[in-house]
Amino acid sequence: MRETDTRNSGPASQQGMRRANLALVLGQIAEGPRSRAEVAAATGLTRAAVSSLAEELLTAGLLTEAGQATPSGRVGRPGTALGLAPDGPGGLGAEIGVQHLAACVVDLSGEVRSWQRMEVPNRGRRPAAVLADLAELLHRAARESGLRPAGLALAVPGLVGAAEGMVERAPNLGWSGVPVAAELRPALRAAGAEELSGLPIEVDNEANLGGLAELWLGGRPGDFFHLSAEAGIGSAIVVGGRLLRGARGYAGELGHVPVHPDGPPCACGARGCLEQYAGEAAVLREAGLEGVLGDWVGLLAERAAAGDTAVLAALSGAGAALGIAAAGAVNLLDPAELVLGGGYAELAPWLLPAMRVELAGRVTVRPWADDWLTVSELGRRGPLLGAAVGVVRAIVADPGHFSGRGSEGV
Amino acid sequence: MRETDTRNSGPASQQGMRRANLALVLGQIAEGPRSRAEVAAATGLTRAAVSSLAEELLTAGLLTEAGQATPSGRVGRPGTALGLAPDGPGGLGAEIGVQHLAACVVDLSGEVRSWQRMEVPNRGRRPAAVLADLAELLHRAARESGLRPAGLALAVPGLVGAAEGMVERAPNLGWSGVPVAAELRPALRAAGAEELSGLPIEVDNEANLGGLAELWLGGRPGDFFHLSAEAGIGSAIVVGGRLLRGARGYAGELGHVPVHPDGPPCACGARGCLEQYAGEAAVLREAGLEGVLGDWVGLLAERAAAGDTAVLAALSGAGAALGIAAAGAVNLLDPAELVLGGGYAELAPWLLPAMRVELAGRVTVRPWADDWLTVSELGRRGPLLGAAVGVVRAIVADPGHFSGRGSEGV
Numbered sequence: 113m114r115e116t117d118t119r120n121s122g123p124a125s126q127q128g129m130r131r132a133n134l135a136l137v138l139g140q141i142a143e144g145p146r147s148r149a150e151v152a153a154a155t156g157l158t159r160a161a162v163s164s165l166a167e168e169l170l171t172a173g174l175l176t177e178a179g180q181a182t183p184s185g186r187v188g189r190p191g192t193a194l195g196l197a198p199d200g201p202g203g204l205g206a207e208i209g210v211q212h213l214a215a216c217v218v219d220l221s222g223e224v225r226s227w228q229r230m231e232v233p234n235r236g237r238r239p240a241a242v243l244a245d246l247a248e249l250l251h252r253a254a255r256e257s258g259l260r261p262a263g264l265a266l267a268v269p270g271l272v273g274a275a276e277g278m279v280e281r282a283p284n285l286g287w288s289g290v291p292v293a294a295e296l297r298p299a300l301r302a303a304g305a306e307e308l309s310g311l312p313i314e315v316d317n318e319a320n321l322g323g324l325a326e327l328w329l330g331g332r333p334g335d336f337f338h339l340s341a342e343a344g345i346g347s348a349i350v351v352g353g354r355l356l357r358g359a360r361g362y363a364g365e366l367g368h369v370p371v372h373p374d375g376p377p378c379a380c381g382a383r384g385c386l387e388q389y390a391g392e393a394a395v396l397r398e399a400g401l402e403g404v405l406g407d408w409v410g411l412l413a414e415r416a417a418a419g420d421t422a423v424l425a426a427l428s429g430a431g432a433a434l435g436i437a438a439a440g441a442v443n444l445l446d447p448a449e450l451v452l453g454g455g456y457a458e459l460a461p462w463l464l465p466a467m468r469v470e471l472a473g474r475v476t477v478r479p480w481a482d483d484w485l486t487v488s489e490l491g492r493r494g495p496l497l498g499a500a501v502g503v504v505r506a507i508v509a510d511p512g513h514f515s516g517r518g519s520e521g522v
Numbered sequence: 523m524r525e526t527d528t529r530n531s532g533p534a535s536q537q538g539m540r541r542a543n544l545a546l547v548l549g550q551i552a553e554g555p556r557s558r559a560e561v562a563a564a565t566g567l568t569r570a571a572v573s574s575l576a577e578e579l580l581t582a583g584l585l586t587e588a589g590q591a592t593p594s595g596r597v598g599r600p601g602t603a604l605g606l607a608p609d610g611p612g613g614l615g616a617e618i619g620v621q622h623l624a625a626c627v628v629d630l631s632g633e634v635r636s637w638q639r640m641e642v643p644n645r646g647r648r649p650a651a652v653l654a655d656l657a658e659l660l661h662r663a664a665r666e667s668g669l670r671p672a673g674l675a676l677a678v679p680g681l682v683g684a685a686e687g688m689v690e691r692a693p694n695l696g697w698s699g700v701p702v703a704a705e706l707r708p709a710l711r712a713a714g715a716e717e718l719s720g721l722p723i724e725v726d727n728e729a730n731l732g733g734l735a736e737l738w739l740g741g742r743p744g745d746f747f748h749l750s751a752e753a754g755i756g757s758a759i760v761v762g763g764r765l766l767r768g769a770r771g772y773a774g775e776l777g778h779v780p781v782h783p784d785g786p787p788c789a790c791g792a793r794g795c796l797e798q799y800a801g802e803a804a805v806l807r808e809a810g811l812e813g814v815l816g817d818w819v820g821l822l823a824e825r826a827a828a829g830d831t832a833v834l835a836a837l838s839g840a841g842a843a844l845g846i847a848a849a850g851a852v853n854l855l856d857p858a859e860l861v862l863g864g865g866y867a868e869l870a871p872w873l874l875p876a877m878r879v880e881l882a883g884r885v886t887v888r889p890w891a892d893d894w895l896t897v898s899e900l901g902r903r904g905p906l907l908g909a910a911v912g913v914v915r916a917i918v919a920d921p922g923h924f925s926g927r928g929s930e931g932v
Contacts, residue, residue, distance in 0.1 A: 271888065281887070335769040349854070351766055358856020359745040362888045369850040370884055372783060380886040382849075439792075440779040440850055444759070446768020474780055476790040477691070478681065478772045 202259030205500025269343030323348020325498030340454030389433030435470025541922035612669030615910025679753030733758020735908030750864030799843030808836035845880025
């Protein structure tokens with residue numbers, strides 16, 4: 113049944129082929145500096161075609177002559193290696209958390225060139241005030257990086273709908289129906305960041321961006337399930353190297369999967385959701401720390417490391433609930449790996465034992481091995497990294513779109 | 523983050539373009555008879571190119587001159603319409619059930635040309651005996667259809683692994699590690715169906731094929747979640763018009779999603795799986811019909827229609843459990859629709875009320891409307907239809923592959 117659907121593609125055009133070949137060349141060089149000859153050999157393009165394509169990428173500021181390439185062993189002068197331009201366009205990432213704001217800039221290779229963070233309680237705060245602070249932070253990050261961002265992506269703790277840049281519901285902020293992208297532009301102008309206010313802005317759920325960061329930077333296979341705690345509990349389903357977003361963009365709401373259907377009522381209106389066992393408020397309550405503000409993940413990790421029995425029991429209970437929900441997800445999705453990310457990554461030593469017991473006991477109709485559950489090394493940095501890196505990956509994946517846009521602007 | 527990944531595609535080749543254009547032309551005509559001029563207008567290809575491509579498809583036996591096309595209003599003789607060849611290659615489908623075997627043949631347009639069914643208790647039976655009966659049935663279906671099948675697809679009630687044609691586990695048959703495709707070939711020869719024994723054979727899980735049938739024949743959108751009862755409880759996750767198969771091909775095991783984690787032990791080794799509430803044995807037990815053999819779905823529907831209170835209560839309980847598991851799946855996957863299929867379609871009048879209560883109460887963090895849960899019209903015919911139709915769809919999607927294969931054979 114694995115049909116190759118080649119319909120609806122239309123006849124190939126010369127322009128479309130050049131655009132595809134620009135991507136082919138830049139994609140090769142993104143893996144590491146390469147001479148034109150090496151690019152030609154790897155892509156099957158002629159040397160003349162590679163030279164012409166490289167010229168366009170150099171002009172667009174995406175490539176740089178990186179020095180001498182590895183000598184090929186053949187007689188003659190080795191070609192100059194081409195590399196991604198370290199001063200090329202950057203990716204600007206932003207994050208709105210319940211207790212913090214953050215911004216960062218990465219260069220074309222994904223390296224972080226500036227990372228800014230501000231602790232600020234955002235729960236119940238007016239979007240305009242939050243976005244004013246965020247604009248300042250973005251301005252600072254862009255200035256410090258020395259790069260010219262090509263786009264801005266924003267991670268939010270809520271559901272982002274089909275309408276561009278619209279946060280439909282962010283219960284942990286108390287927001288609903290906030291056109292974040294549209295409101296961020298004037299805030300950027302007011303902060304003196306005129307040059308950022310015209311950028312394309314993408315808004316996405318933090319768990320989606322955390323999952324993409326894991327895919328792009330975490331060395332994961334193309335099929336995995338990423339469970340994370342940020343403001344709430346989220347997850348990202350990655351299938352064939354792509355994020356499964358769902359028909360309306362709401363996929364991954366693991367926090368409201370029923371764990372004990374007759375369990376305690378949840379703020380969402382249902383009963384016994386995962387959030388009632390493994391969410392911030394539930395774990396703090398079980399640990400006897402109800403209502404504590406600030407860095408709950410850091411606090412729990414510190415107390416657990418110190419052997420606090422109430423905290424250890426609370427984390428074990430959360431791990432069991434995560435294991436039950438994850439077992440259901442594994443039975444439905446058959447991912448190659450389960451990845452524990454976001455705040456859970458820091459709490460993994462105390463969550464994993466109970467989680468593994470539930471997974472081993474409930475993932476039974478197929479092979480399951482303990483080491484298919486791993487811990488993210490990106491942890492809570494994931495969503496912001498995913499936001500910024502997504503911007504530059506989009507350029508590398510389709511440089512013709514970027515250089516076309518650039519020349520329109522000039 | 524919706525990047526267009528145009529890398530790794532390599533330079534386009536002339537041969538690849540012709541193959542894509544063959545698919546483009548056949549795909550147009552598959553939607554209904556078309557003149558060459560209409561195909562040219564719809565595809566953007568020149569009339570000369572369409573004529574050349576059509577000639578190749580006529581020679582391969584995939585097209586036929588279907589008579590006069592709708593006059594275009596222009597002066598001159600209207601072109602002859604091209605249609606899918608009614609005597610072209612067929613799709614041969616087969617199904618191994620716990621209580622039955624079935625085979626069917628569809629023509630290129632997906633119309634059923636033969637449908638064969640045999641009631642036979644297969645639980646615990648040797649694969650060789652089952653496959654001998656199935657081979658007879660396939661032989662009869664192919665003969666009756668008058669078509670020459672281009673491939674065979676087999677629906678099985680079990681997990682099909684990455685190894686071609688291998689049923690890894692079919693607990694309801696008592697099979698494990700059965701190389702069904704390899705064993706079916708000699709059975710076909712022994713049944714006198716020499717011409718079928720050399721066909722490409724695909725083996726797939728019945729719930730996967732039921733979901734694909736719903737996608738192809740049920741008029742569904744490209745994103746839906748299909749829950750079905752056949753031998754066990756299965757599901758199919760369709761995303762962007764494609765079946766989500768999982769990293770190892772085991773996705774969709776809804777029957778072992780935990781519903782009440784501390785519930786009764788399941789044969790799989792876990793506790794409280796959906797199968798313990800909505801599977802055949804569980805529903806029959808609750809209905810006071812434990813151990814009844816034969817057509818359990820028909821029996822329950824008959825008793826429920828007659829107002830049998832034990833049966834009504836059992837189906838309501840099954841509906842509630844299905845609703846809890848489905849709510850989790852909706853929160854994770856955000857499908858555009860939920861479809862109740864397989865045997866559940868016939869039981870829908872008695873399952874739906876409780877199912878809707880659970881869904882409405884548990885799908886709360888996003889919009890949810892009652893009419894997003896619908897009932898399959900294909901019902902228990904889905905898997906066999908999906909098997910046969912998949913064969914002809916693969917031909918229409920890539921006719922260059924078929925005509926290439928055909929000419930090698932001649």
